[in-house]
Amino acid sequence: MAQLETLVETLDFATFHSLNSKIKTKFCESLVTSLGKNGFVKLVNHGLPKDIVQEAFQIANDFFHLPMEKKMLSPHPPSDVPHRGFSPMGMENIGKVTNFGVDETYHSKVALKDMKETYDMGYEHDPVYENIWPPIDVMPKFKPFMQKFWEMCYVVQQEIFEAIAIGFHLNPAILADMHLDQVNEMRLTHYPEIKLADLESDGTSQKTRISPHTDFGSITLLFQDAVGGLEAEDQKVKGVFRPVEAGEIDEMILNAGDCMQFWTGNRIPAARHRVHAPPAKQAPGPDGVQVADPNQVLPERFSIAFFTTPDRNASLQPLNPEWYSEKHSVTMTAGEFQLSRSSGTY
Template sequence: MYTQLDFSRFYGTDAKDRDEFCRALVSDLKQYGFVRLVNHDVPSAEIGKAFETSRRFFQLPVDEKLKSPHPPTAHPHRGYSAFGIENVSAVSNHNSSKAMPLLKDMKESYDIGSEHDELYSNIWPPVGVYDAFQPTFTSFFSVCYRAQLAILEAIAIGLELPAATLKQLHANQSNELRLTHYPAVAKDDFAHSTRIAAHTDFGTITLLFQDSVGGLQAETPPGSGVFADVASGGQHECIVNVGDCLAKWTGLNSVCHRVHLPEKDGGVDGQPDVVDERFSIAYFGKPDRSASLRPLMGEAKEATYVTAGEFQNMRIQGTY
C-alpha cells in the first residue's frame, strides 16, 4: 500500500522531473502523513555504522549505560533512558479522534542533540565506557541535519512555496536524535503494553531508520483510529513522518503511529511466543525555538501564535 519514492530524482538534471517528484512527495504526505524514501542523503555506510554503534551501547551492562542518565525531568532531552522511564502514553491521545488505552512502553533509548545547541548540552558516556559512541553520533547528527534540509526544500517546492521557506526556519539545529532498543518480549505482554504507544511527533519532520523486525503501524486514514502495518524496507530506507509543527504550518496531517506486535512474526530461536528485539534510529527535525507556528499557507485565524519552543514544551511535559 505504501510505495517507496526515489529521492535521487530531486537532484536530477531534469527540472520537470524534479518538480513532479516534489509533488508526489507532498501527495503521499497528504494522504498518509509519512513517506518511504530510498536514495536519500544519508549514506548507507553511515547508517550501518550508527546501527552497529547503537547496538553495542545497548548491549553494555545497565550500570555502564546509567553513567550517562537522562535527567529526571523532560528537559534537557538528553542521555540514556532505561526501561519504564519515559511515558509516551501520557501524550498518546493528543490530536486523536479516538481515545487510546494507556499502555506501558517496552523500550530503552538514548537522546542526543546538536553540539551547537546553545540551550542544552549533550550527555555523553564518560571516557572509557564506549569511546566510539560520541564521535559516531556527532557525525551522524550532522549528516541527518543536511538530509533534513534537502527534504524540507523538496516539501516546500511540492507545496508551491519558495524553496527556502522551511529550511530557513531550521537554522539553529534544535533537532534531536534518538536511538531506541526494544528488547525481545513475550507476545502475551502486548495485552497491556506496547513497544511504543500511539503518538504524533512534535516537530517538523522525523527521519526514521529501522531494522527489519517490523511492528511499525500508522493510523490509516488519519484520524480513523485504525492502524495498518508499515512494512520495513530495512535500515537503509528512510521513513519521513509529518510532525505537529509542519501540520500547523501547512495543513498536512501529522501521522499518528506506534510500534506494536508484528502481525507476521516467527518468534525467537524457535520460541513462537517471543517477539524478536528491535532497533531504530529517529532524527527529529524541529524548528528554531523562536519560530512562530503561524500558518504558512492560507490566512491566519488568530492574532498571535505560539512559538515552536513553547509548543514543544507543552507537548513534552508529562513524558518523564
C-alpha cells in the same frame, strides 16, 4: 488473521537532484501529495550511505548491550526536558500524550507503558542544552560517530524541507530557514526481547511496545531494522493502523510531525503511529484447544529517529495565509509548543 494492507509509498529522492527543473518539481509535488495522503512516505537514495546507517545501528546495538551500570554513566535528566542521555525501560511514557488532537470517540484511553530504552542527543553546539555522552573509555567511537551522523542527517533534512516547499510552490527556503538553529534531537531506541504476555494491551486484541502518538516537531527521519512492528494510522479510516513494513536498513521512513500539520493547515497531517506486537501465535491448551501461546517471545528491535524541530522562536502559523483555519492553528512559538507537548512524559 488477514494481513492489513500497507499504505506508505516509496519515492526515489535522487530525483530531487535532477538537473531538469520539470522533473525535480514533479518529484517535489509527488512528495507533498504522498505526505498529504498518509503523513508518511519512504525515501531511498536520500544521501545517507548504507554503510553509515549500518554503523549507526551497530554502535546502538553495542551501547544497549552494555551492563546497566555502564549505560547509567550517561543518564537522562529526571525531567522531560531536555531529551539527552540514556533512559532505561519504563522511564518515559509516551502514552501520557497519546491523545493530542484525537477524537476521543474512537481512541483507547488506556495509558500504556513504553517497553523500550533510549539514548537521546542534540546539536553539540546548542546554547541551551548540553549533550550527555557515554564516557570515552566505555564507548570510544560513540561521540565522534554520532556527531558525524547527526550532521549528515541535518543536511538531508534541509534538502527535504526544500523539496516540500517546492512541492507547495512556496519559497524553496521557507522551511529550511526555520531550522537554522539545529535544535533537533536524535534518538536511538532499543526494544528488548520480551514475552508477548508481558506487554500491555491498548484495548484491542493486540499488544503494543509503544503507544499511538504523533511526533512533536516538523518531520522525522526514521530508520528501523527488519524486526518490524511500526504501524501508521490510516488517514481515511481513523483508529485503523496499517503496517509500515521494514525494508533495507538504509530505507528512510519520513513522517510529518505536529508543526508540519500547523504550517500546512492540515494539508500534511501528523499521522499517529505506534510499535505494535504481531498477533499471538497459537499453541495447544490443556484440553487440546488452540489458545494464544503465553510464552511467545518477541525479538529485540532497534530504530534510529532524527526528530527535526523548528527554531525555538519560530512561528507555527500557516506558511500560506490562505491555509489558515482556527482548528489547525496555534499561537505558541515552536519552542513553547515543544515544551507543552513533552510535559509529563517523564
